[in-house]
Amino acid sequence: MKLKCGKSSKHKKMESQIYTFSGVALVYLAFLVGAAGCFLPVIPGVVLAAAALVLFKVFVPESPLSWAFVAVAAVLSVLAQLLDFIMTWYGAKKFGATKWGAFGAFVGVAVGIFLPPPMVWIFAAPVLFAFAFEYMGGASARQAAKAGVGTFVGALASSLVKFLLVVMMAFWFTAEIVMAEV
Numbered sequence: 168m169k170l171k172c173g174k175s176s177k178h179k180k181m182e183s184q185i186y187t188f189s190g191v192a193l194v195y196l197a198f199l200v201g202a203a204g205c206f207l208p209v210i211p212g213v214v215l216a217a218a219a220l221v222l223f224k225v226f227v228p229e230s231p232l233s234w235a236f237v238a239v240a241a242v243l244s245v246l247a248q249l250l251d252f253i254m255t256w257y258g259a260k261k262f263g264a265t266k267w268g269a270f271g272a273f274v275g276v277a278v279g280i281f282l283p284p285p286m287v288w289i290f291a292a293p294v295l296f297a298f299a300f301e302y303m304g305g306a307s308a309r310q311a312a313k314a315g316v317g318t319f320v321g322a323l324a325s326s327l328v329k330f331l332l333v334v335m336m337a338f339w340f341t342a343e344i345v346m347a348e349v
Contacts, residue, residue, distance in 0.1 A: 183229070186227065187227050187229075187230060190223045190226060190227045190230070191223075191344060193219065193223070194219045194220065194223050194340060195337070197215055197216055197218070197219030198216050198219070198333060198336065198337040198340075200212075200215060201213060201214075201215040201216035201219070201333045202216075202330055202333045202334065202337075205326050205327075205329040205330040205333060206326050206330065207286055208279070208280065208285045208286055208288075208289030208290075209285050209286060211248070212247075212329055212330070212333055213243065213244045213247040213248070213329050213332050213333055213336075214244045214247075214248065216240070216244070216332075216333045216336050216337070217237075217240040217241050217243065217244035217336070218244075220232065220236070220237050220240050220241075220336065220340065221237055221240075221241060224237050230344070230347075231343055231344060231346070231347030232340065232343050232344070233343065236339060236340075236343060240336050243332055243336075244332075247328070247329045247332055250325050250328060250329065251276055251322070251325050251329075252273055252276055252277075253325075254321040254322065254324050254325035254328070255272045255273065255275075255276050255293050255318055255321040255322045255325060256269045256272050256273050256321065257321050258272070258317040258318050258319070258320045258321020258322065258324065259271075259272040259293075259297050259314050259315075259317045259318040259321060260317070261317055261320075261321070262313050262314055262316055262317025262318075262320070263310060263313050263314060263317070264297060264301055264313075264314030264317060264318075265301060265304055265306065265314075266304075267300040267301050267303065267304030267306075268297045268298075268300055268301030268304070268306070268311065268314035268315075268318075269297070269314075270300055271293075271296035271297040271298070271299060271300025271301060271314075272293045272294075272296060272297040272300075272314075272318040272321070273293075274296050274300070275292040275293030275294065275295060275296030275297060275318070276289070276292070276293050276322070278292050278296065279291065279292030279293060289322075290319065290322055290323075293318045293319070293322055294315040294316075294318050294319050295315070297311075297314045297315045297317070297318040298311045298312060298314060298315035299311075301314040301315075
């Protein structure tokens with residue numbers, strides 16, 4: 168009588184499925200946290216979602232997730248980070264800020280990331296800096312306040328776009344996984 172050592176192919180397949188399922192569950196958890204992170208500045212939402220996709224593909228290489236999708240998600244995450252600066256600046260300009268107010272908004276985003284608690288300062292610092300720079304540049308308090316409001320609108324719009332990017336990644340990820348099973 169010969170004894171078999173090692174795992175059967177049935178057990179290996181089941182282990183692979185459990186591993187894949189665990190990876191999928193962790194990616195969805197990252198999507199949920201990433202979606203919240205689009206509005207909570209402590210968490211880099213889109214970057215977290217893209218990083219989860221990269222890690223999933225690396226650790227579950229036999230998954231149906233394509234490297235093209237992972238690359239697009241990574242590029243979008245970098246662009247989303249730039250979007251914070253651009254949309255905050257654009258919001259200030261759209262509401263009548265001069266170069267001083269727009270520069271203040273830009274500086275405010277950069278400074279707000281590092282001030283505790285970041286949840287407050289990521290939105291407040293650009294508004295305050297836009298107001299202060301606009302006012303120091305010679306604008307009336309009313310015009311400076313308008314520039315500050317535009318900064319807030321731009322930052323909020325940026326958060327919404329980043330949230331939509333995470334949702335898009337989640338749907339695309341789901342489509343790639345489900346279509347492979349069909």
